[in-house]
Each structure stands twice: as structure tokens, then as C-alpha cells.
Amino acid sequence: MSLENKNLVTNYPSAKYSWLKSGGKISQLYKIHNQIDLRNLFLKNDINNKSFLVIGNLSNTLIKDDGFKGIGIKLQGDFTKVQINTDHMLVGAAVLDNYLSKFCYQNGISGYEFLYTIPGSIGGNIFMNAGCYNQEIKDKLLSVIFYDINDNKIHEKYITDLHFDYRKGFQKKNTIILFGKFKISKGEKTYIKKLMQDYESIRNKTQPQKVNCCGSIFKNPKNQSAWQLIKSSIDESFYKGPIKLSKIHSNFFENDPNISANSIDLFISKIQKRVKEKHNIILERELRIID
């Protein structure tokens, strides 16, 4: 069977799978199970000059209502595996954070407890330099293994040569993150479990649960909290309606399912405008909005 038939999904409904339960369709989404699939995809002539979008667990992505007309890529199969080697862990980009955290606990590996509460994938984490509780993915990462669409080759870059910053990780254009090589340090299983439970309980107390949301809407400006800037700039109307700010955390919004992605985008712009007017600060979006 050709790659086309077996791996292609047309009109992939991002709203069905995204954490926001909103978003337009991806006209052509290729499910890539291994490196052979990847090479076959880029051998196809008709995909040249198209734009690409790799999706992870869609916990930080909103595709606008008109949809994404380029080529979508979703890693599966070989990219959902974790392998423990002597001096590192090889983690597929499609491995989910919660899975990796539990895997590390089971194998007595410490340092990955914070991932227990992030709903993304390792690829998304490396792209975003995801983090919480004063830890970021860059602290654990040794290198990134990626496919470069420009030269159709797989490369490896060491963290020392990358310039990760707050919520800005490996964002090299036309590349697909395939694996991360991660540090291994041994820890006490009871301690690891306790930390995972503590993080979960903090999260349950401080952030809205069981709602459609994307995590933080905006990055925190240096030495400031986005939620405080927002709270002090808006009126009560922002806490009402089908897209509303969370009463628990003002840098989170909650939305009704299948609400227009463009209206979410507009809502976010309105908050940005209010904060700019009040504090003369332009909040930078953490949520990735795709046209």
C-alpha cells in the first residue's frame, strides 16, 4: 500500500483532538510511523513548496477556522518509544509527558516528575521548552535528533549549541523533532512518587481542571506575572460567556467545545489590548495560533 493510502488523513479535525476542542481542519495529515515513512513522504514531488505543521498532543495549538492548507505531520509508532541506554534515555517525540514521567518513576529515574502534570508530548516540549515548578525540559535534555526538510537528512544537535529560553525551545524552521536524548539520574522511587503527587495536587488547587483550555495563554514578562497584569486590566465581562477567563487563574481561559477558533483568537487579542492600555506592556502569546 502506498504511503498516501495508508498514512494520509484528509480533513483532519483538529477540534476533535485538541485540548481546546476547537480549531479548523488540516487538509492533509500524514501519520509517520518510522524513518522510512518520513523519507517516502519527502520523496513525493507534490509536497514541495508546501508549508508544514507538525502536531504533537495539540495542548498548545489552535488552528484558525479556515484550517491549515499545507501538510500536517503526526509522529507515531517508533516515535512513541523510550529506550534506556548506558548514559542517556532516547525518547521519541510522540511520547506523552505523563507517560514518560510514569516510565521514569517505574525505572527509578528522577528529575521527570514535573512532566507528570503537563499534557503535551516530548516533541511539543522540546519545541516550547516546556516547564513548570522551576524546571524546564532544557535542564534534562542532552541533544535533539531532528529531520531537516531542506536537505532531507537527520541531524543531531547538542543542547550546548542550542539557545533555549523561557518557553522557546527548538524552533528551527522546516524541521521535525524526532527524538530527544535525555539525562539519567537514579532516584528513590518513593521520593519520585511523592513529588509527582505533590505537583499534581498543587496543579489541582491553582489551575482549572476538566475544562477546555490551553494552559497559560501568555508568557510571563520578565519579573511580572501575566495573570496579575490581566486581572488588573480587565472587567468582569471577561469572566463570562462561551470563552471566558478562569476565576481560578486569570492567565487561563475556558471555552465551550467547537467554538470558533477565530473568536478565541479575538478574545486573546482583546485581553492583550486591555493590558497594553493599562500597563503599556505587550503580552506575548504562549498558545500557538496557526493560520
Ligand SMILES: Cc1cc2nc3c(=O)[nH]c(=O)nc-3n(C[C@H](O)[C@H](O)[C@H](O)COP(=O)(O)OP(=O)(O)OC[C@H]3O[C@@H](n4cnc5c(N)ncnc54)[C@H](O)[C@@H]3O)c2cc1C
Ligand atoms: C491544562 C494545560 C496545562 C499546561 N501546563 C503547562 C505547563 O505547566 N508548562 C508548559 O510549559 N506548558 C503547559 N501547557 C502547554 C503545553 O502542554 C506545552 O506547551 C506542551 O509542550 C505542548 O506539547 P504538545 O505535544 O501538545 O504540542 P502541540 O500543541 O501539538 O504543538 C506545540 C508546538 O510544537 C510544535 N511541535 C510539536 N511536536 C513537534 C515535533 N515533533 N517537531 C517539530 N515541532 C513540533 C508544533 O508545531 C507547535 O508549534 C499546558 C497545556 C494545558 C492544556
